[in-house]
Amino acid sequence: MDVEERKQTTSTITRELFMRMFDDPFVMAFMTFYEVEPEEVEDKVDEILEYLEKKTEAAEG
Numbered sequence: 001m002d003v004e005e006r007k008q009t010t011s012t013i014t015r016e017l018f019m020r021m022f023d024d025p026f027v028m029a030f031m032t033f034y035e036v037e038p039e040e041v042e043d044k045v046d047e048i049l050e051y052l053e054k055k056t057e058a059a060e061g
Contacts, residue, residue, distance in 0.1 A: 010052055018045055 010056065011049065014045075014049060014052065
């Protein structure tokens with residue numbers, strides 16, 4: 001698997017993981033119970049994806 005394939009696979013797995021997580025009623029109840037704002041979670045997800053992209057770019061180069 002080359003770097004580009006690995007990058008796409010990582011992004012796909014990460015997106016799929018978060019999509020499944022947010023479809024889970026328990027996770028949504030947990031977020032509600034602890035008053036976690038969806039925007040905060042979305043920002044954190046974006047931050048994680050940026051980090052992964054930077055790590056992948058560093059590995060490429």
